[in-house]
Amino acid sequence: MSALDVDMIPVKMQADALFRRKRLVSFGLPALVLAYLTYIFFAFDIPGLAQRFEVDNARALVADSYSYKTHVTRDNRSGEVSVAIEGERKGTYEAGTAPDWVALGNETLIDLGEGHVVTFGAENFMSYIVPGYGEITAQPSRAKGVDATLPEGDVPEWINVSRNRMTVTTEAGRLTVTRNRTEVFRYFAGWELFFFTLDSPYHGLGFGEVMARALGGEAADIWLDFWTNKMWRHSDVAWALFETILMAFLGTMGAAIVALPLAFLAAKNFSPLMAVRQVMRRFFDFFRGVDALIWTIVLARAFGPGPLTGALAILITDTGSFGKMFSEALENADQKQIEGIQSTGANPVQRYRFGVIPQVTPVLLSQILYYLESNTRSATIIGAITGGGIGLLLTQAMITQKDWEEVAYYIVLIILMVMAMDWFSGWLRRKLIQGDEGGR
Amino acid sequence: MADLTGGVGALRADYMALTRRKRMMDGIILAIFVALMVSGFMIADDRNAGGFWSGLHRLFDFPKEVLGEAVEKVDTLPAHFVKFFPSLVETINIAGASTLIGALAAMVLSLLSTRGMARWPRMIPVFRRIMDIMRAVPEIVIALVLIFVMGGGPVPAMIAIAFHTAGALGKLFSEVNENASLKPVEGLQSVGANWSQRMILGVIPQVSPNYLSYALLRFEINIRASAILGFVGAGGIGYELKNAMSWGKGQYDEAAAIFLLLFATIIVVDQVSSHFRDRLTHGKTDRKVAA
Structure with missing residues (x-):
């Protein structure tokens, strides 16, 4: 009994020490994480983020990504009125035509909905009737500026008026008057002209009608109008998606083809020369270590921008990764199968073909296919x-800083593609x- | 006896036919694959600004130029290393913080989407789809949008990488969770532990070595990602590289210094992380044997 007690003491001490360490880790680790995140909080100047945050940009981005605006503009020098979707030339209505709310x-009458009506009168006169507020009028001219008249009372904050410029922002739209221009925006949900542009005869037709016409023999024309949509x-876009997938495919498969023979040279059980192994391994480390970013820059200098450069950058980086992984897989290959094949009198090539390849194929394939998916993302970058x-x-699309609906469209496409x-x-x-398991 | 040999003959013929068919299928797949590779290469070559064959001999011009200048001005390199060290630290910090935040998010997401552990079992498919989408978003997409809203700097890159990391690690973590024993969880449940207690005390201790190993691997990947995001305006060493590249010919010594710094960092992190990952997966058994 006492002998047992003596035996138990060191075990108990060991257990106590273990518990102490466990306690230290379980409280120390979260504390360490918290300390690091606090450091990051100040190192990245997150408190200062509030000042740098551009609310207007964010609002424009969000609003523009799911809605679009139609501009109705009068040139106050010539008196011409034009209607354009997003104010772009590609989305301009032909002279003399307009959507049904204009x-x-x-006198040009613009119905913004919910009782908001803007009128472009004669001699540059304009009026905007805001329900619940009253009528805003302006008589822009070269001599007197905007010359706006507002209803009695204080100027509300959604109206911004000075001598040369008046901006009125309501829930129905936005009005800007300067000496040279009077412009009204009306917002609509959705992506404008996604299927057909204004010059196409199919613009504005319902889905059913387009389908009916397609069945009536106009399918090719309809497809052409959709496919060549200038907006x-x-x-x-389809080509670009294809190019991205092509980059990923060529890069991944090319890397696998290059890496497989090199991996044999780097694997302990296939390459008896230590020097060769070391050289191959440093080779792989080098290709992986010089990041895809640097390879892209170097290759772009030689080959110019384009899908080939991207494919080669992926190929070179992944040759390093694949070489390393393949050689590890080969080292884990079971020697017995190779010996079995050897005992039937197979030469080295046959030993590799029938003894090694069937063993490692599933591992290699699953790695290659995993990289194919990950490289689709890399190819985008x-x-x-x-x-x-x-x-x-x-x-x-980002650089223009206004085509956010296109940015949203591309993001959705990229996510779907990946x-x-x-x-x-x-x-x-x-x-x-x-299939391999069943067949072999 | 004759019956038996006949049987073997039939079997043999059958086997040979099977092999022939299999070989033919393999051959067809190989032919399709080669055709895809060749035509793909030709299309890519065609759509590239410069051709493959005309560019091949120029491949080493740029590295030669940069390295040549670096060798020429080798005395300026230490000064450049010191100058760019803070931005390197920023790049590493972006990777570190985003890996940490992403891993924490992934932990929660993966627990919520594993059968037997989920807080709301009906929501498992929802959380899985969320992770799929998070995983599918390339970092650059979020980074570019956030740079527009927040201005340049490390925060957009951190958020972008953390977002993707949460999805990518979440999937790996949930695979780990599936192999964890549910007995500790049931035991804790029987004494009245709530969900977070069950997870922290019952599951996390089982899976944390694997979690750590995956997180380290992700850290390696994220260092590269944060360097790339710097190149599009998100701060860190990538941003400096872009500036240094724009100085042009005769002033590539800064670019060379950054290349070397980045290269060394990636190699060091790779080696250190693979050492620790090795210990996490194999070292534990050694210790058990020793004890």
Whole structure:
């Protein structure tokens, strides 16, 4: 009994020490994480973020990504009235035509809905009737500026008026009057002209009617009008998506083809020379260590922007990753199968072909397919840097700082593309690896 | 006896036919694959600004130029290293903070989407889809949008990388969770522990080595990502690289210094993290044997 007690004492001390350490880790680790995040909070100047945060940009971005505005503009020097979607030339209504809420004529009547009516009268006169407030009028001229008249009382904060400029922002739209221009915006939900631009005969037709006409033999014309839509450039977008996937495909598969023979040279059980192994491994480390970013820059200098540059950048970086992973997979290959093949008198090539490849194929395939999905994302990023694919379109749309509906469209497409590739590579993996198990 | 040999003959013929068919299928798949590679290469070559064959001999011009200048002005390199060290720290911090935040989010998401552990079992598919979407968003997309709203700097990059990391790690974590034993959870439940207690005390201790190992791997990836995001305006070493590149010919010594810094950082982080990951997956068994 006493002997047992003596035996138990060191065990108990050990257990106590273990508990102490556990306690330290379980309280110390969260404290460490918290301390690091606090440091980051100040190092990244997160308190100062509130000042840098541009609320107007955020509001414009969100509003523009799901709605669009139609501009009705009068040039106060010539008196001409034009109606344009998003104010773009590609979305301008032909002279003399307008959507049904704008009545052109000697007096232009613009119905903004909910009782808001803007009238462009003769001699540059304009009036805006705001329900619940009254009538705002202006008589812009070169001599007297905007010359606005508001209802009695204090000027509300949604009206901004000075000598040369008046801005009225209501829930129905926005009115800007300067000496040279009178402009009204009306907002609509949705993406404008997504299917057909204004010059297409199919613009404004319902889905059913377009389908009916397609069945009536106009399918090719309808498709052409949609495909060559100047606003949304569907054909260019499709090409860009294809280019991005092409980059990922060429890069991943090319890297796998290059890396497989090199991996044999780097694997302990296939390459007896230590020097060769070390050289190959440093080679892989180098290719991985010089990041895709640097490869992209270097390659773009030689080959110019485009999908080939992106594909090669992925190829080179992944040769390093694949080389490392493949050689590890080869080192884990079971030696017995190889010996079995050898005992039947197989030469080295046959030993590799029948003893090694069937063993490692599932591992390699699943790694390759995993990278194919991840490289679709990389290809988007590389495209944004070097100029190719959907990444380029995205950055181009961002630079204009107003086509946020296109940015939203591209983001949705990118997410769908990556998810589709994810699904596809998973499907292929299941198919190929299961097939291998059944067949071999 | 004759019956048996006949049977073997039939079997043999059958087997040979099967092999032939399989070989043919393999051959067809191989042919399709080669055709895809070749035509893909030709299309990519065609749509590139410069051709592959005309650019190939110029491939080493730029590295030669940069390295040549670096060798020429080798005495300025230490000064450049010191100058760019703070931005390197920023890049590493972006990666570190985003990995940490992303991993914490991934932990919660993965627990919420694992059968047997989920707080709301009916919501499992919803959380899975959320992770799928988070995983599918390339960092650059969020970073570019946030840079427009918040201005340049490390925060947009951090948020962007953390978002993607949460999705990517969430999937890996939930695979780990599925292999965890549910017995501790049931035991804790029987003594009246609530959900967060069950998870923190019952699940996390089981899975934390694997979590850590995946998080370290992600940290390696995120360092590269944060360097790339710097290149599009999100601060850190990538931003400095972009500036240094724009000085142009004759002044590539800064770019060379940044290249070297980035290269060294990635190599060091890779080595350190793979050492620790090795210990996390194999080292534990050693200790058990020793004890």
